[in-house]
Amino acid sequence: MDILNADLHCHSTISDGTLEPEAVAARAKANGVELWALTDHDEIGGQQRAMAAAHDLGLPYLTGTEISVTFAATTVHIVGLGFDADDAALAAGLAATRGGRRERAQQMAEGLAKVGIKGSFEGALQYVGNPELISRTHFARFLVESGVCRDTSEVFRKYLVEGKPGYVPHRWAALGDAVRWISDAGGIAVIAHPGRYKFTPTEEFALFSEFIEHGGRGVEVVTGSHSRADFVKYADTAREFDLLVSRGSDFHGPGESHTDLGTLPDFANELTPVWSALEERILR
Structure with a gap:
């Protein structure tokens, strides 16, 4: 080959x-x-x-x-x-x-708000070229930039995987x-x-x-x-x-x-x- x-x-x-x-x-x-x-x-x-x-x-x-x-x-x-x-x-x-990514993202933001992380939907949108494609990665970048976590790996581990406050299945x-x-x-x-x-x-x-x-x-x-x-x-x-x-x-x-x-x-x-x-x- x-x-x-x-x-x-x-x-x-x-x-x-x-x-x-x-x-x-x-x-x-x-x-x-x-x-x-x-x-x-x-x-x-x-x-x-x-x-x-x-x-x-x-x-x-x-x-x-x-x-x-x-x-x-x-x-x-x-x-x-x-x-x-x-x-x-x-x-x-x-x-x-x-379709449905935006609604899912809003639900993720609601879950994060319940544990004291406000404004994450708007924050994540700053990193998105197309709002239809908003994803967990965009939320992770916002949480790192806002000082909630050290890096995106920590964000996923603490907030965005199954069983954590920002996780919403799709x-x-x-x-x-x-x-x-x-x-x-x-x-x-x-x-x-x-x-x-x-x-x-x-x-x-x-x-x-x-x-x-x-x-x-x-x-x-x-x-x-x-x-x-x-x-x-x-x-x-x-x-x-x-x-x-x-x-x-x-x-x-x-x-x-x-x-x-x-x-x-x-x-x-x-x-x-x-x-x-x-x-x-x-x-x-």
Whole structure:
């Protein structure tokens, strides 16, 4: 297989990143990325800007997004790569998935207010380019900037995970719908950072099985939130389910992300990278 320093999972200000799409492109190029995709949450509004920036830099590009899915009462993320960014059904599906974020955010703010943290909804909005995409990350940034917590990890741990005052569950897209939107738009669906989900072995097997039944074809093996043990585990999972493998930093911004763009290790040579099935979709 072709060994590439591919980074096919990262975010910009279009969703919950801190850099504009053009700045993410420049950072990827500067860090030696050889194939890039911008994968903002439930949004493809930054794709034209990302494509243009990548073209100007001579950086090969794949269209991307990261769709929020509810599976077994857990939020799972499905990355789409190489799709038609003008596909109407994909755009409509993403718009429907985004729906409800604002109402959820207002409920989160009400929960935080009950423990003495006032004005968090308005505070979080300061960090959002599109109010439809307000998320826990934006609340976390506000709580850090206002001195409630030292860093975003502390915010999530104390306030924004299940059982904490600012946590509000949300019903996202169905797994089959998300995979179908991506596939019908000519792209490939990839399970993002599977090591992050707290599934039992039975639940994880069900996730991969159903994903494949719906037409899913890939899994992130090397990603910023995976340990080296996870690299090995999900390489084995890719072999077991005959899946293409992907890699991506899940970069959100300097000083905020564990892994910078372009700094991931390679995966095992015998695995088949997702970009080998998307050669005709790479924009050069």
